[in-house]
Amino acid sequence: MQSxxxxxxxxxxxxxxLDLIALWGEESVQAELRFKRRNANIYAKISKGMxxxxx
Numbered sequence: 001m002q003s004x005x006x007x008x009x010x011x012x013x014x015x016x017x018l019d020l021i022a023l024w025g026e027e028s029v030q031a032e033l034r035f036k037r038r039n040a041n042i043y044a045k046i047s048k049g050m051x052x053x054x055x
Contacts, residue, residue, distance in 0.1 A: 016055060023049040 012020075023029065023046050032042045 016050075019053050019055070020046070020050065 029042060029046065032045075033039060036042065
């Protein structure tokens with residue numbers, strides 16, 4: 001059996017996790033997640049927020 005050399009992505013820092021939780025926890029984001037069926041735009045908004053914070 002051949003060994004597969006898969007590399008894992010680096011673990012997130014504590015600050016990255018806290019920033020993600022802060023964005024995810026915003027009332028506007030939570031309201032959108034509650035009431036919309038399609039979440040792609042919401043996740044794009046969170047992604048832009050993370051990029052805005054330098055990630």
